[in-house]
Amino acid sequence: MKIAYFDCFAGASGDMILGALMDAGLRLELLKEEIGKLHLAHYDIRRENAVKKGIAGSLAKVIIDQDHHHKHHRHLSHIKEIIGNSDLEESIKQKSLKIFQRLAEAEAKVHRTSIEKIHFHEVGAMDAIIDVVGAVAGIEILGIEKIFCSPLHVGCGTVKCAHGTLPVPAPATADLIKGKPAYSNGVEGELLTPTGAAILTTLSTEFSSMPPMIVQQIGYGAGTSEPAIPNLLRVMIGESMDEVKAFETEEVLSDSFKLHEAA
Numbered sequence: 001m002k003i004a005y006f007d008c009f010a011g012a013s014g015d016m017i018l019g020a021l022m023d024a025g026l027r028l029e030l031l032k033e034e035i036g037k038l039h040l041a042h043y044d045i046r047r048e049n050a051v052k053k054g055i056a057g058s059l060a061k062v063i064i065d066q067d068h069h070h071k072h073h074r075h076l077s078h079i080k081e082i083i084g085n086s087d088l089e090e091s092i093k094q095k096s097l098k099i100f101q102r103l104a105e106a107e108a109k110v111h112r113t114s115i116e117k118i119h120f121h122e123v124g125a126m127d128a129i130i131d132v133v134g135a136v137a138g139i140e141i142l143g144i145e146k147i148f149c150s151p152l153h154v155g156c157g158t159v160k161c162a163h164g165t166l167p168v169p170a171p172a173t174a175d176l177i178k179g180k181p182a183y184s185n186g187v188e189g190e191l192l193t194p195t196g197a198a199i200l201t202t203l204s205t206e207f208s209s210m211p212p213m214i215v216q217q218i219g220y221g222a223g224t225s226e227p228a229i230p231n232l233l234r235v236m237i238g239e240s241m242d243e244v245k246a247f248e249t250e251e252v253l254s255d256s257f258k259l260h261e262a263a
Contacts, residue, residue, distance in 0.1 A: 001242075003146045004139070005210050006200060007234040011153045011191025014131025016221040016233040017199055018060035021138040022047050024219025024235050034137035035130055037087040043126060045134070050222035053230035057220030060134075062127040074120050076104040079129060088137070095136045095203065103198045106175040128195050135199050144237060148211050149204035151181035155191035155227070173197045181207050189227045196233075212241030 006012065006020070022028060028047050035045065042065035050059040079100050083093050104115040111118070120128070139147070154169040154177070161170065168190045169177065176197040216238040223231040 001145050001240045002143050003148060003211065003213055003238065003240045004142075004144045005148045005150070005213065005236045006204070007150045007210070007236065008152050008192070008200070009150070010187075010223070010227065010229050010231050010233065011155060011193075012196035012200055012233045013193040013223055014128060014135065014195035014199060015060045015062060016223050017135045017196060017235075018045075018062075018131060018138065019047070019050075019058040019221030020219040020233045020235040021135070021142065021221070022060060022219065023058035023221060024142070024217040024237055026138045026142055030141050031134055031138055034088065034092070034141065035134055038082055038129070038133060039086060040082070040126070040129070043130065045130065052220075052222055052226075052232050055220060055230045055232055057222040057232050059222040059224070062130050064126045074125075076100060076115055076118065076120075079120070082129065083133065088133070089140070092133065092136050092140060096133045099132050099136070099198045099202045102176060102202055103172070103194060106172040106194065106198070109175055110171040131195055132199060136203070139203070142217075142237065146240070147200075147204045149200050149207050150209070151183055151207060152177055152197070152200070153187070153191050154182050154184050155187055155189045156184045157188045157190075159190035169197075170194060176201055187227050187229055189225055191227065191231075210236070214239045214241065 022031070028045065032045055044063040046061040046063065048059045048061060050057050080097060083096050086093065104118050107118045108115045154173065157168050158165050159168050159170055169192055170190065172194040173192055176194060180201055213236070215236045219235045221233040221235070225231055
């Protein structure tokens with residue numbers, strides 16, 4: 001079984017997840033092809049080289065035509081319509097919608113309102129739609145069947161957003177990581193964004209140290225800020241050792257059976 005382990009030593013965001021996947025081998029043209037199935041316009045996706053504290057990685061840049069999109073505050077119903085009417089595979093649609101549903105629920109809880117009344121700002125803008133769908137599609141393109149994640153580094157201090165200055169983790173992020181292992185070791189700034197938290201907590205099956213695996217690909221996705229530590233999200237992709245051991249055991253038993261038959 002092909003698995004991925006996201007090492008969130010500097011947190012995670014939607015663009016860091018995309019960058020990590022591209023750095024690990026996801027081809028930009030295939031990602032663009034999948035995002036194109038949303039039938040959106042006035043945007044572009046690029047991959048740039050980045051170096052953070054001496055470690056090289058990939059920076060995913062989602063470039064939005066602000067003159068066109070700044071007027072479009074979207075509700076969950078609009079996002080459901082965009083994804084539902086797309087030509088994406090059904091599995092990608094369902095996982096993407098689940099991520100946005102959780103984002104809407106977290107924001108609604110923070111603001112004590114209904115999910116239907118939530119205006120998506122940071123989490124629901126055009127770039128977040130691309131981040132979420134791109135992450136889900138990228139994982140499928142790479143053939144990853146199961147996702148593991150490290151404990152989530154959230155950062156500390158405050159962050160400025162559409163609602164003003166908020167504590168870190170932002171309230172929506174804090175709600176999304178409930179029940180998951182998270183920590184802060186004093187690094188200033190928002191390391192884990194609501195979009196990053198929603199993607200990883202929705203798609204990951206386990207939050208722990210690195211699982212037994214044969215690593216085949218490694219990618220580093222860069223963030224845009226410059227905290228005291230390398231602002232990178234690392235993903236390691238490979239074969240689960242459990243699957244390898246099961247296969248080897250089956251092979252040994254099969255060979256033993258053949259030897260027994262020959263005797």
